[in-house]
Amino acid sequence: MAKEGLGLEITELRLGLPVDNNGERLVSGSKKTKRVFSEMMISSSLDTDGANSVVSSVDIVTGEVEDDSVPKDKSQAVGWPPVCSYRTKKNNNKESSKAIGYVKVSMCGVPYLRKVDLGTSKGYTHLATVLEKLFDCLGLGVALKEGEKFEYVIIYEDKDRDWMLVGDVPWEMFKESCMRLRIVKRSDATGFGLQRDLSLQLEHLHNRTWLTSTTSRNGKMIKAVYTQRFTDCSVAVAATRHVIVVAASDSYDHLIIRHKWEKLG
């Protein structure tokens, strides 16, 4: 059981925001690690060794620190873009003033967004019918059920900011955790949530080890609380507020989530 390359820090549990050697806060979200969904989709189809490179974004492990104030990249800097705070508030208020249950739906290739009310929706079949009407796209119901033959798949972003396949979890659980919906082409979504294999990369930054996520615009990183490199495989354990994941693979640079547990309570 060889421990290679990482040093002793690996087995040490540490919490908190990433800092560099000078104790300065490290802003994660360099252009390297931040990848927009569409880029990720493209790279996933280009991935030659077949490993799924679609990843989920997860919160930074923290028991104490709120990271919302740290700008992850320039486009999230305070006061940017220069839109009046009155105008921004008015748009945000609109979101909260809508009944809980409304989620935005976007469809690839369609230049506008729609909204569906999950609160009044009765189940997956009903949802599929509503979506079919909204986007004039027959067959979404089939996509939900069979999952294999239709051109499009429906995915949703859950509270953890993971993108999941619609239909996997019980309806009530889906209603509660769904934040928004997307209808994407099956060909763009290979490996995406279909086998629940989510791939992460380990990055070493300033004496710490991080599992990097890419779907989120914020380029957030999750601290690996345990990593171990064995002769023929590597394992990493990481946790967020809601889930614990265990990732493993024969390649240290390309771990795949093997288990994911939702935290209760």
Add this chain to the structure above:
Amino acid sequence: MDRAIKLQLSTSEMNYFPDEVIEHIFDFIPSHRDRNSISLVSKSWHKIERYSRHQVFIGNCYAISPERLIRRFPCLRSLTLKGKPHFADFNLVPHEWGGFLHPWIDALSKARVGLEELRLKRMVVSDESLELLSRSFVGFKSLVLVSCDGFTTDGLASIAANCRNLRELDLQENEIDDHRGQWLNCFPDSSTTLVSLNFACLKGETNLSALERLVARSPNLKSLKVNRAVPLDALTRLMSCAPQLVDLGVGCYENEAEPESFEKLMAAIKKCTLLRSLSGFSEVAPVCLTAFYPICENLTSLNLSYAAEIQGNHLIEFVQFCKRLQLLWILDSIGDKGLEIVASSCKELQELRVFPSDPHDEEDNNTAVTEVGLVAISAGCPKLHSILYFCKQMTNAALITVAKNCPNFIRFRLCILEPNKPDHITSQSLDEGFGAIVQACKGLRRLSVSGLLTDKVFLYIGMYAAQLEMLSIAFAGDTDKGMLYVLNGCKKLRKLEIRDSPFGNAALLADVGKYETMRSLWMSSCEVTLGGCKRLARNAPWLNVEIINENENGRMERNEEDEREKVDRLYLYRTVVGTRKDAPPCVTIL
């Protein structure tokens, strides 16, 4: 200045005229800049001008004190005051920074000035101030509050109840604590003088019957902008009793309209043949926009920038029939295609603002506008002179084309959403594109730049933007030279605001006298240090040099007096009244 010189030449003749005649001549010169020039001609003219000046504009409320204002212009009737710096709109200025109205109202009231009109921007207004205002000035006619805060609907109730001659109450984009009271009821039954009422920014319930009665007894009402609490059927009734409306802001109709209500609304709208300006539409079902088709050809002004629920195709369908449009504020959901249609339909367009519907690119959809839309507008709208354009991407070629198509720009504000973004085709900086704009648009007075920019763009701005008065810079430039090009070149510069750019002490201190010709300078997240600011303050006692600290608790707690410490936010402005006394702890005035 030409006019003043000509007048000076004939002063000797003019002195044979009695003061009243000279005063009458001055009445024809309303522009406060010209009046400032006139007052410099001679002592007697200064005196005549003082007493005949009725309108005063104060661009920075800390540049002068209320007492000095009243001493100089005792016959003041209309006052415009601006408080917080522009970047306060983007949460860069602490809430308690300043800009309080009360000392002004207090002084004006004590001096028994015959105030009739008050226009405020970014000031902190309290209910007490509004109450004092309402009781102090019998002839008070007009209150316009833009981006102000600190008051509640109780303050509005005082205005409504006590200002017997009120003609205008215009509340634009203010943060008002809505106590859901009955402020509309406070307009006395005898109040029939209203010409303009705008309460679109109020968030709470509105007493609909009070509103309807008020509108019904106001035959001179030309402008009415209601808030989201006014539903469709109430709007129908309002419009039915005010068919003379010229300017309408609609509220919110959350539910889809019943066909009957919709018919009634359309009928009421058809009667409003004088309607020229339309706004509001937040949380509105798209179909309700169609109710306005009968009058859309008459519209000269259309503000749909809050209509986030109306999708691009509906917007386009409507706007393409507004052939007389001069002003259009819209969301980028209209798309490049929509802008092309605007360009071919709205030939009278003078001012365009395109706001981002998704500023942080969270939706990952493709409806934002690009350089294509901008070029189309510039090609199709020959009268365009003001533009504010938020977009995802830009190219030098597009900007060069725009400059060629529209050399008449007075205001050109371009915001590329991603900072430092280069020309997306050539990957070069956008220096040449903006350079073309300033070179072609000789009358340019206001400019905001964005995208990847080096010092070169500022060289161009300094060289060509001779009329430039206000410049906004973000995430741009390489060295102090950039800022120096601007300070040395733009002779008419009044306001300079810079954020996140590598300009430091050398640029700040090069020409201290320049700041006396300017209203203000803002620099945040730049390279200026505390030491540099201190030196500036020492060399220019007629400037207020304010340092706004990051931690709002104390005056520069850590690294106290470390002169190499970079200053987070610097705001300096010329003043004749020295350091202000009302600065909060987070502001240090050097």
